[in-house]
Amino acid sequence: FPPVPVLGSIPFMLPDATKAFQNWQKKFGNIVGMKMFNTWCIILYDTSIIKEALGSHAFSDRSNFPLFLIRNEMITGGSEEPLGILSTNGDTWKTQRRFTLRTLKDFGFGKQSLEPIIREELEELMADLTLQEGQKVQVKSLFDRSIINVLWATVTGKRFSLADTRLVKLSNKVSSMMQNFKPFHPAFRWRWVRKFFPNLKIFKITEGYIVDILGFIEEELESFQEKLNSGCEVSRNSFVGAYLQEMKAAIEEKESDEEGEGCVNHSLLHIHHLKAIVVELFIGGSDTTSSTLGWAIYLLASNPEIQQRVQEELDRCTLHDGHHIRGAESGRHLSPRCSSPDQPDHYPTRSHHTQENPDLWQFPDKFYPQHFLTPEGTLRKHEYFLPFGTGKRVCLGESLARLQLFLFFTTLVHRFSWRLTDDPVVFKTKGITNAPPDCSVFATKRNLPDQETLEA
Numbered sequence: 001f002p003p004v005p006v007l008g009s010i011p012f013m014l015p016d017a018t019k020a021f022q023n024w025q026k027k028f029g030n031i032v033g034m035k036m037f038n039t040w041c042i043i044l045y046d047t048s049i050i051k052e053a054l055g056s057h058a059f060s061d062r063s064n065f066p067l068f069l070i071r072n073e074m075i076t077g078g079s080e081e082p083l084g085i086l087s088t089n090g091d092t093w094k095t096q097r098r099f100t101l102r103t104l105k106d107f108g109f110g111k112q113s114l115e116p117i118i119r120e121e122l123e124e125l126m127a128d129l130t131l132q133e134g135q136k137v138q139v140k141s142l143f144d145r146s147i148i149n150v151l152w153a154t155v156t157g158k159r160f161s162l163a164d165t166r167l168v169k170l171s172n173k174v175s176s177m178m179q180n181f182k183p184f185h186p187a188f189r190w191r192w193v194r195k196f197f198p199n200l201k202i203f204k205i206t207e208g209y210i211v212d213i214l215g216f217i218e219e220e221l222e223s224f225q226e227k228l229n230s231g232c233e234v235s236r237n238s239f240v241g242a243y244l245q246e247m248k249a250a251i252e253e254k255e256s257d258e259e260g261e262g263c264v265n266h267s268l269l270h271i272h273h274l275k276a277i278v279v280e281l282f283i284g285g286s287d288t289t290s291s292t293l294g295w296a297i298y299l300l301a302s303n304p305e306i307q308q309r310v311q312e313e314l315d316r317c318t319l320h321d322g323h324h325i326r327g328a329e330s331g332r333h334l335s336p337r338c339s340s341p342d343q344p345d346h347y348p349t350r351s352h353h354t355q356e357n358p359d360l361w362q363f364p365d366k367f368y369p370q371h372f373l374t375p376e377g378t379l380r381k382h383e384y385f386l387p388f389g390t391g392k393r394v395c396l397g398e399s400l401a402r403l404q405l406f407l408f409f410t411t412l413v414h415r416f417s418w419r420l421t422d423d424p425v426v427f428k429t430k431g432i433t434n435a436p437p438d439c440s441v442f443a444t445k446r447n448l449p450d451q452e453t454l455e456a
């Protein structure tokens with residue numbers, strides 16, 4: 001379909017974009033070009049094509065996302081210079097990504113040292129749930145504060161108590177930004193719109209979220225910087241501390257940059273990038289993880305027989321004996337209706353949501369954990385299940401996310417039984433990720449025979 005002026009291919013996507021994408025594949029094959037307003041996009045339907053494309057240099061650049069243009073302007077006081085990881089390219093992206101990955105690895109990504117932080121969150125959440133026994137618990141916001149707290153501890157080395165009003169405020173801001181941000185809103189498509197109509201509601205709302213989140217980060221940064229300015233060392237056991245120390249060392253020692261594999265170009269470490277990355281760790285690591293957990297609880301609460309089987313399996317195994325818990329099926333429900341935009345040169349692509357493709361899944365619309373089991377009952381991997389993306393831009397928080405999902409899911413399903421209340425279950429498909437439905441559950445403590453439990 002030739003795109004129409006202004007709207008591009010949008011009229012052909014209505015009323016149901018998912019259906020339209022499926023029909024396009026039947027009609028045009030595994031690579032389809034389309035236009036979102038003024039921007040050309042490519043939809044890739046085939047896993048091997050997706051992997052080949054996202055693994056190549058041509059597809060490794062990202063555009064300066066509208067949300068980030070606004071953020072960058074606020075951090076720098078006017079410049080739209082690309083900052084952080086998610087929307088930078090070239091040397092800047094490489095440096096920030098390498099530094100972040102290396103630092104987070106030092107904290108124990110992929111090892112076990114983040115486990116105590118996550119366990120502390122779990123203990124407080126479980127104490128909270130125990131107090132709320134017999135009362136309705138909203139699934140959607142159930143994990144927000146705990147997940148934000150893990151990120152906060154990683155970034156600053158501190159944690160809030162779950163009832164702390166600052167944590168409640170930060171977590172509300174981050175989750176409402178993620179749920180309400182409309183990346184495909186036409187106002188973000190043309191840069192002149194913001195220039196001529198800066199007071200449009202969509203811009204003001206977005207700016208409001210960013211101001212609030214940045215406020216939290218800047219307040220914390222100030223205390224780190226005060227320490228540094230008074231000649232003290234700041235501890236490297238937080239992301240902010242490690243970044244500031246590295247910047248300081250680079251200035252003091254005027255290190256000669258040794259560019260190359262695994263090295264960080266110190267001249268590109270800057271407080272503006274630090275602030276931008278912290279915002280991104282919250283954006284990338286909060287809603288994604290808490291929504292996956294929310295889906296898991298909703299799906300188990302609405303499928304009591306499956307919940308019982310999972311609990312029986314958890315009762316039989318211990319956390320460290322290498323059992324693979326069948327949690328992946330809840331991740332299949334998380335992906336947004338359109339997955340993230342990528343940009344080869346200036347042509348963003350959308351990889352088709354393989355998670356719902358009827359050719360790949362026996363029951364694409366159903367919660368069916370057997371999708372991830374072999375007939376013998378062992379874990380079955382799918383090369384087309386790519387929740388963390390693939391290629392050069394693959395998620396850098398994957399290890400943290402997997403550890404959190406595993407510990408929260410196994411502990412909470414082992415210790416509590418989950419039942420839907422009579423409240424309506426309302427599905428909403430807006431925002432960047434596919435949020436779990438609005439619904440409430442009862443969490444009832446399980447009577448475990450002895451305390452040689454999974455979490456011991």
Ligand code: HEM
Nearest residue numbers: 085086281284285288289340387388389393395396397401
């Ligand atoms: C269930 C949880 C998560 C899911 C499903 C998820 C998914 C993804 C996906 C699909 C991408 C690739 C986007 C692209 O191709 O441009 C990505 C990138 C990214 N993720 Fe995650 N993520 C999760 C958790 C996290 C966590 C916990 C963090 C940080 C602590 C994080 C930080 C990032 C960052 C910074 C990027 C950008 C990487 C780059 O552009 O080089 N994510 N994530």
